[in-house]
Amino acid sequence: MSEEKKREKILDVKDLDITFETTAGKVHAIRGVNIDLYQGETVAIVGESGSGKSVTMRAAMGILAKNAVVNKGEIIYRYRDNVGGIDYNPENDENAVWKEADILKMDKKWIRKHINGRRIAMVFQDPMTSLDPTMTIGKQIMEGMIWHYKIDKKDAYNRAVGLLKEVGIEDAEKRMKQYPHQLSGGMRQRVVIAIALSCNPDLLICDEPTTALDVNIQAKILELIKKVQKERDIAVIYITHDLGVVAKVADYVNVMYAGKIVEVGNINEIFYDPRHPYTWGLLSAMPDLGTDDDRLYTIPGSPPNLLHEKEGDAFAPRNAYALEIDDKLEPPMFQITETHSAATWLLDPRAPKVEMPAELRNRIERMKKEAQANGSKL
Amino acid sequence: MAANYNAEPLLEVKGLKQFFPVSKTYTVKAVNDVSFKVYPGETYGLVGESGSGKSTIGRSIIRLYDPTEGTINFCGMDISGKMTRETKKNLRLQMQMIFQDPMASLNPRKKIKDIIGEALDIHHNYVNTAERDAKVEAILQKVGLAKEHADRYPHQFSGGQRQRVGIARALILNPKLVIADECISALDVSIQAQVVNLMKDIQEELGTAYLFIAHDLSMVKYISDRIGVLHLGHLLETGTTDEIFSNPVHPYTKSLLSAIPIPNPELEKNREVINYDYKTSGIDYCKGTDHLVDGTHFVKCTDEEFATWTGK
Numbered sequence: 001m002s003e004e005k006k007r008e009k010i011l012d013v014k015d016l017d018i019t020f021e022t023t024a025g026k027v028h029a030i031r032g033v034n035i036d037l038y039q040g041e042t043v044a045i046v047g048e049s050g051s052g053k054s055v056t057m058r059a060a061m062g063i064l065a066k067n068a069v070v071n072k073g074e075i076i077y078r079y080r081d082n083v084g085g086i087d088y089n090p091e092n093d094e095n096a097v098w099k100e101a102d103i104l105k106m107d108k109k110w111i112r113k114h115i116n117g118r119r120i121a122m123v124f125q126d127p128m129t130s131l132d133p134t135m136t137i138g139k140q141i142m143e144g145m146i147w148h149y150k151i152d153k154k155d156a157y158n159r160a161v162g163l164l165k166e167v168g169i170e171d172a173e174k175r176m177k178q179y180p181h182q183l184s185g186g187m188r189q190r191v192v193i194a195i196a197l198s199c200n201p202d203l204l205i206c207d208e209p210t211t212a213l214d215v216n217i218q219a220k221i222l223e224l225i226k227k228v229q230k231e232r233d234i235a236v237i238y239i240t241h242d243l244g245v246v247a248k249v250a251d252y253v254n255v256m257y258a259g260k261i262v263e264v265g266n267i268n269e270i271f272y273d274p275r276h277p278y279t280w281g282l283l284s285a286m287p288d289l290g291t292d293d294d295r296l297y298t299i300p301g302s303p304p305n306l307l308h309e310k311e312g313d314a315f316a317p318r319n320a321y322a323l324e325i326d327d328k329l330e331p332p333m334f335q336i337t338e339t340h341s342a343a344t345w346l347l348d349p350r351a352p353k354v355e356m357p358a359e360l361r362n363r364i365e366r367m368k369k370e371a372q373a374n375g376s377k378l
Numbered sequence: 379m380a381a382n383y384n385a386e387p388l389l390e391v392k393g394l395k396q397f398f399p400v401s402k403t404y405t406v407k408a409v410n411d412v413s414f415k416v417y418p419g420e421t422y423g424l425v426g427e428s429g430s431g432k433s434t435i436g437r438s439i440i441r442l443y444d445p446t447e448g449t450i451n452f453c454g455m456d457i458s459g460k461m462t463r464e465t466k467k468n469l470r471l472q473m474q475m476i477f478q479d480p481m482a483s484l485n486p487r488k489k490i491k492d493i494i495g496e497a498l499d500i501h502h503n504y505v506n507t508a509e510r511d512a513k514v515e516a517i518l519q520k521v522g523l524a525k526e527h528a529d530r531y532p533h534q535f536s537g538g539q540r541q542r543v544g545i546a547r548a549l550i551l552n553p554k555l556v557i558a559d560e561c562i563s564a565l566d567v568s569i570q571a572q573v574v575n576l577m578k579d580i581q582e583e584l585g586t587a588y589l590f591i592a593h594d595l596s597m598v599k600y601i602s603d604r605i606g607v608l609h610l611g612h613l614l615e616t617g618t619t620d621e622i623f624s625n626p627v628h629p630y631t632k633s634l635l636s637a638i639p640i641p642n643p644e645l646e647k648n649r650e651v652i653n654y655d656y657k658t659s660g661i662d663y664c665k666g667t668d669h670l671v672d673g674t675h676f677v678k679c680t681d682e683e684f685a686t687w688t689g690k
Contacts (some may be wrong), residue, residue, distance in 0.1 A: 216427060247643040371645045
């Protein structure tokens with residue numbers, strides 16, 4: 001993206017707080033989440049399963065489960081009306097104005113008409129379950145365009161063929177008539193991406209898009225998403241637990257733990273200068289191809305059960321660097337740089353000086369050297 | 379206990395072929411002429427993309443399938459053809475399997491102690507219930523669970539704990555070889571590390587050999603002593619983990635290694651993934667023979683290909 005262009009904020013999640021009513025009691029899944037997203041940028045949300053990454057994004061899509069209760073917070077989505085139909089590009093229109101909507105306050109019908117598929121599209125983890133096995137590929141790609149933009153079938157068909165070509169599927173005409181089971185896993189995920197792109201969305205949410213795929217295909221799919229993002233200047237949110245994937249695609253990273261963002265920063269800040277002990281743990285636990293250690297680091301303990309709320313920092317019981325205050329009071333976000341902040345008491349000026357573990361520091365030093373050897377200016 | 383390469387190989391697979399006839403004219407050649415050895419106490423990693431035949435190999439070895447061709451030698455027994463009663467019993471005692479999805483592979487209606495103790499029941503390995511319970515308890519402790527867990531049902535456990543139960547079940551008869559078929563793919567990354575560490579600890583203590591089947595190369599690197607790279611039913615390259623990772627020879631292996639995302643953003647953003655397409659590569663796997671690169675590092679190719687790839 002060019003420097004002089006103004007960064008337009010398109011998604012602003014403010015202080016989101018969600019509980020689920022279950023038979024076992026209230027599960028406090030999201031406890032005050034803040035996320036900013038700008039046009040054309042990529043944000044990755046990282047965390048263990050159950051940390052609330054998917055729930056946050058489902059809230060942004062307005063597709064939360066029925067037993068979810070939003071206690072407070074807002075999800076402001078900024079958009080420009082695409083008055084001119086499917087090919088309308090607001091960049092070329094001087095009269096285009098930015099509008100704002102709080103997704104949490106809108107009714108289902110409005111969200112379905114204006115948000116789902118049309119402006120925010122989602123790519124799910126398992127392409128076999130997100131595609132309809134009884135419909136042809138072509139029909140599934142055309143469905144959204146016809147519904148949202150009322151274009152005729154022939155036009156939709158031609159667009160669908162074009163989309164299949166765009167996502168790198170050969171023999172597009174032949175594939176249009178095939179069913180999902182006739183395609184391989186990588187092909188299916190490409191089809192899902194084609195469907196997601198069919199209505200010209202501004203924001204693409206990828207929920208673990210490559211977890212079910214092999215490394216070769218993973219690399220191709222990630223490159224495809226990157227290419228499409230560049231061409232269409234759309235924003236992408238990645239939900240993932242694979243830090244290798246994050247390193248490849250993200251501009252900004254949100255680290256999530258037990259329903260809270262514990263550290264946020266741009267990609268280099270998170271990887272080369274992490275501040276939160278949980279981020280230290282995540283980075284240390286990555287399998288590293290560069291060393292000969294024969295044991296993997298694991299973060300001790302397991303994620304907390306959000307059914308039982310606990311005073312203080314949720315990560316404290318697993319945190320080797322926990323201070324006494326961590327058991328009593330939840331740490332606020334401490335600002336480190338303009339883009340980088342972390343929720344840990346270690347950053348409080350009164351806290352004792354604690355350095356990241358030596359092994360991780362060595363590893364980061366090595367990573368920096370490797371990057372410098374490849375011409376990076378770190 | 380480290381792997382013992384001077385001993386007789388524990389498992390020797392020679393020219394294994396596993397074909398599945400689909401129709402009169404079409405046969406799926408899932409595994410095509412694969413040979414490798416597993417030594418006592420070592421971990422042999424089989425990697426490849428989905429559909430490369432890695433799971434089929436595991437299933438053929440443990441005789442869930444009848445191999446079409448080839449011999450499988452295990453603990454000095456030939457287990458590839460029709461087995462005698464004695465061989466069969468021995469095979470079932472000495473070789474066990476851990477499956478991918480612990481939720482699907484554990485019977486939801488059985489208590490953990492009965493799931494783990496089932497093998498003991500079948501092989502009449504105890505005199506009274508107290509002894510059976512003691513054995514189950516001991517193995518639970520070994521995999522990091524408590525004896526209170528014995529009376530629970532699978533749904534009461536988390537994913538990582540369930541896989542520990544799967545491991546306990548495989549280890550209760552103290553087998554010489556455990557086939558771990560994608561046993562960590564269904565788990566969270568942090569849990570994967572715990573399970574891999576556990577498997578390593580158990581190997582050190584008991585000297586069990588693992589045939590570790592996976593598609594995640596970075597995890598395979600941690601656990602394996604030697605690796606075999608599979609593609610389309612052919613074993614393309616095999617060698618120690620170091621040999622494969624530091625000096626991959628086959629273009630497919632190279633592309634596979636280049637596709638692993640490195641958690642180093644500045645490096646990763648500029649890295650190119652090497653593309654590999656069997657159809658356009660001009661390589662015919664069926665024509666290849668094993669060529670020695672160095673040490674125990676073999677690659678399957680023709681003489682000319684070998685010359686161009688290695689520059690020898």
